[in-house]
Amino acid sequence: MSEVLVEGIRKTLGGMLTLQDINMKIGERELVGILGPSGCGKTTLFHIIAGLMTPDRGRICIDGEDVTGRTGIVSYMQQKDLLLPFLNVLDNVSIPLVLKGVSWREARARARENLDTFGLQGFGDYYPSQLSGGMRQRAAMLRTYLFSSGVWLLDEPFASLDAITKRKMHSWMIGVFNRLCPTVLFITHDVDEALYLCDRVYVLSECPTVVKLDITVPCPRPEIARTITDPEYGRVRDTILDALAV
């Protein structure tokens, strides 16, 4: 399950045509990166897929069902961790389950089972302000996972982290992806991050935005962080950089 179809999405924001015509198809368990210049409407696109905004035209289908403008179906992780400062980690990540009607007690139990996978073992009782940036981001991702294991929208989840933490998060995330097999849409500004993590990359144009390039990453997801030496990788990287007009 969990195939996402983005069909002919158009959206005008504040009188400016932001998204002209966006078409995407994300297969089950696929990890798709979205690259594009700043201000091209990537976050707007995610808002539309998450149902927070309705498009002027076009529709969003998940597993063939039209879910345009409906919230509560896909998991949306924004740039900031958005953990509530007054709840500890365990309660914070339990929130999506509680919102679905699960009791706090059971939600906490289910959250606790998953702390280990997300590298938060023993930190359930900590408050967000007591955690490092990387741990907060992992907690936010656990919350995303507990909301839905189906489709994840990740909007630059590592943008606020330093380079070393980011590296660690990459290899950690590959492990999580391989284990949980979600369908992922991943916004990033970092070409290498996209190539490293994703199976396929969409490159978006400047406003009014269309999909400029749809390119499959030739090398399989590496098990651990290594510098990729495949010559094909360099070619794909250049193609993407050309499309971004860097």
Added chain:
Amino acid sequence: MRKSKSIADKLIPPACILLILAVWEGGVRWLAIPEWILPGPVRIARTFAGTLPLMLKHGQTTMAECLVGFVAAIILAFMIALVMDEITPVKKAVYPIMVASQTVPIISVAPLFIIWFGYGVLPKIIVVILVCFFPIASSLLGGLAGVDREYLELFRSMGAGRLQTLRMVKLPLALPAFFSGLKISASYSVMGAVIGEWLGAKEGLGTYMTLSQHSFQVDRVFAAIVAITLLSFALVAAVGWAERMVIPWSRLRDE
């Protein structure tokens, strides 16, 4: 080294106050200022101790007016701010009126309440409510409006309803702002009650003050000022204590 410095930091303010009191006492004695113009601190302290039972009786009334008015203002402000925040047209209609109403000096309308409601405690409570309402309501409104939009989007994307979002996100995040308004109101409430009593009452520290003033018992006026200040201080301290109970997470950052 650091410890001795922090002790010194704590000792400086009381030492400074003691110095001011000493200068005051010395000045009054040296210049032989009559007691009915300016009594010295020692005399005020003696009067305070001597009239304590009487002032406690008056203080009870003032305290009751403050508390009833303060609690009523909190409840009213809470309900009105929530409705205003949830329903935008209501906010647009009411907020300008709320702000404009603050330009009316409370002391100029208070006599009306005496005319309408007599010399009992009700007009005082109304004055307290009017004085306390705005700081609480506006700080809560500011807190609710200041909640990061992204939190609201996150909760909406997770399918949370408005009430759930209000309870789980907006209210807790607005609490620090709410309490800062509450502290201002706590000290205003005593002032409101005293002003209400000045204009005419049977009992209360404000009445006691006016009576003492009319008979030139300036030491008693000062003793009443001390009592009023203590009452005000106690209320603000109580609010601060409640804040620490209700929002323990705000202290985490300092630890």
